[in-house]
Amino acid sequence: MIFLIGFMGSGKTTVAQQLSEKLALPLLEMDEEIERQEGTSIKDIFSRKGEGYFRQKETELLQSIKADSVVSTGGGVVEREDNREALHMGKVIYLQASWETIDSRLSNDTTRPLWKGNEQDKKEKFQGRLALYERAADLVVNVDDKSPEVITDEIIRRLNG
Ligand SMILES: Nc1ncnc2c1ncn2[C@@H]1O[C@H](COP(=O)(O)OP(=O)(O)OP(=O)(O)O)[C@@H](O)[C@H]1O
Ligand SMILES: O=C(O)C1=C[C@@H](O)[C@@H](O)[C@H](O)C1
Ligand SMILES: [Mg+2]
Numbered sequence: 001m002i003f004l005i006g007f008m009g010s011g012k013t014t015v016a017q018q019l020s021e022k023l024a025l026p027l028l029e030m031d032e033e034i035e036r037q038e039g040t041s042i043k044d045i046f047s048r049k050g051e052g053y054f055r056q057k058e059t060e061l062l063q064s065i066k067a068d069s070v071v072s073t074g075g076g077v078v079e080r081e082d083n084r085e086a087l088h089m090g091k092v093i094y095l096q097a098s099w100e101t102i103d104s105r106l107s108n109d110t111t112r113p114l115w116k117g118n119e120q121d122k123k124e125k126f127q128g129r130l131a132l133y134e135r136a137a138d139l140v141v142n143v144d145d146k147s148p149e150v151i152t153d154e155i156i157r158r159l160n161g
Helices: 012-023 030-038 042-049 051-064 081-087 099-105 119-136 148-160
Strands: 002-005 027-029 070-072 091-096 139-142
Touching: 002 012, 012 027, 012 070, 012 148, 027 030, 030 042, 030 051, 030 070, 042 051, 051 081, 081 119, 091 119, 091 148, 099 119, 139 148
Parallel strands: 002 070, 002 091, 027 070, 091 139
Antiparallel strands: none
């Protein structure tokens, strides 16, 4: 099992797809799976049922994973202790991106309910998460100024090395 963790916009979804193809493992995109189960968007789940409800679904899904696969997690998966424990069942890869990378990638994004407020609010959320990602990771891969292909190949090389 390979878990990709990292802040919103770090490239988990993009890289997980390529990684699953190259390693010939099934792909599980957690945000997408929750949207499928709930029959609506993450944004809508947050606004109708609240973040607590979403987090509960996220934990249940994580704890239900059995098949060897590449898992693209949601950016907030490291917030709960239960989730951090569940991640130990696999290799945890942290896609580490600078604030500048995240801010420029998400500049026009309106789909992520927790990417909101002024620059300061967003930056605080980003900085508050960094230590959690680092502590949860088996492998830290910096993604700044690298293409998804280069990142994917680096992960495979370092997993085998
Ligand atoms: N290595 C990269 N270089 C340039 N752009 C990238 C790279 N990886 C991802 N992107 C772009 O950045 C945006 C965010 O990427 P992606 O959706 O994969 O992030 P994420 O980590 O899954 O975010 P979230 O946690 O919100 O699901 C997308 O528009 C994607 O095309
Ligand atoms: O960083 C977060 O807390 C989130 C990231 C997204 O992947 C989604 O899981 C949701 O928007 C929450
Ligand atoms: Mg994603």
